[in-house]
Amino acid sequence: MSSVEELLYRARPGGKGAAAAIRDLLDLGAAVLDQAVMAFEREPWDSPGLAEVIRRNRSPEAVSVHLKNLTSGSLELSRLAMEAVGASGDPAAVQHLVDILTDGEQFETCRALAASALGAHAGGDVSAVLRETVDRQAARTVDDEDPRSLLIEAVVALAKHGDNSRAPLLLEIASHSDSAAQEEAVHGLEVAVADGMVEMLDTLSRDPSPVAAVLAAKPLFLLGDVKSCEILRAMAGADDYDVSQNAMSYLWRLLGTEPRDSDELDVARHEWDTVASTMVDGVCYRTGRPVDIPQLAEVLRDSEDVWLRGQLTDELRNRTGIDVAGAILQEQEQELVHWVEERGFVAGALYRWGHRQEIPAG
Known part of the structure; x- marks a missing residue:
């Protein structure tokens, strides 16, 4: 086994134990990227460490390799290549992502990956093409079985660039409990911000489906305002175990205390009352104080x-x-x-x- 093959083997499982091997491979740069790609493709779902090597290789030489894999037969490899190109900051390479995003002949899944990658692009202005994509997708006739992934990914990518003008579309999608896109839309609200989202998340927090209620907790936690904290407090008393435990975990982080079991909810309520007495509207809180x-x-x-x-x-x-x-x-x-x-x-x-x-x- 060559030294590179040994590094690939050690890096494959990812995690803390593989970090040194991943760093060594990244230091070797584009010279080992093709080998990393081939090794990754053999076991894509069991190679998180190799995924890190691929997505974090962003040198000009590496970008030229990634461009060959943007529309790979492996969707996961395409995603990693697009992430690397989007984060590279290379304007010419990023234009390839724009071309994929705007190509109506491409599969919608591939276009959604391109939109997501453009959210990580720090240089240049891609907001205009993302807004146009959102508006085109929003005008489509869809049914509840449509995942609307491209629309959602483009809205979230816009939000990552500081533009939340299209974020209300996520509220509309997330409000349809039978929609295939609901879960993805709620996840999108962890990044995108829109007026009315707290009320919508409040409604989801009381949804008969525990899945919807569990999903609502994280965007509420990240908002951290008075109303969001009150909703999490109510969720901590829910009958469903997963809903109550998830909300309790986020509530303790907002309060700044150690997590406790649900049977200590009375303690949580007492500490919540103490913290809540000092909170004011319009402030994002964390650990019991303004974040x-x-x-x-x-x-x-x-x-x-x-x-x-x-x-x-x-x-x-x-x-x-x-x-x-x-x-x-x-x-x-x-x-x-x-x-x-x-x-x-x-x-x-x-x-x-x-x-x-x-x-x-x-």
Whole structure:
């Protein structure tokens, strides 16, 4: 077994134990990218570490490899290649994503992947083409079996660029409980923000389907305003175990205390009353105080709790737009704290992907 083959073998399962091998492969750059792709294609669903190697290879030489795989027969490989191209910042390469997005002859799934990848594109202005895509898709005649993936991905990509003008479409889709697209639309509200979303999430939180209620909790947590916290408190007392436990977990993080079992709900209510007495409208809260994003980055840097680190990695990515997982992989957690601090995030303000947003009305 060659040294590269050994690295690919060690990197394949992903996770902390594979991080060193993944870093070594990334240091080798485009020279090993074709080998990583071939190894990944043999076992795509069992190779999260190789997926990291592919999506994080973003040099000019690597981009030329990714361009060959944008419309691969493997949908998962196409997704990784598009993610790498979108994050590369190469204008000419990103234009290939735009071409796929706007090509009506392409499969809608492939176009949805292109829209998602454009959400990670930091350079240039792709908002206009994303808005046009949303408007075209919104005008289509659909039924409840249509997943509407392209429309939703384009709305979320726009939101990542700070444009929530099309976000109300997600509320419309999410409100249809029998729709195949409902789950994806609710997930989209973890990024996109629209007036009326709190009321809609409140309705979902009481939906007879536990799936819908569970999904509603995370966007409520990320909003962190008074009304959203009250809804989570009510959900913590739900009869359904999954709904109550999920809401309780998010509620404790908002309160800034350790998670407890549902049989200690009375304790949660007492602590909630104490915190709620200090809360005001129009503020995003976290750990019982107006959210302090740099402090969350410090907690991530200092914590050894695997579960908490995973949650904070996802949350900080959502709030800042910074590739937090990449910073952890490259052992740059101290640098991550500095990157967050230099963005000048205002305490108590709502941020999505680094863009400040108003707390939605209703």
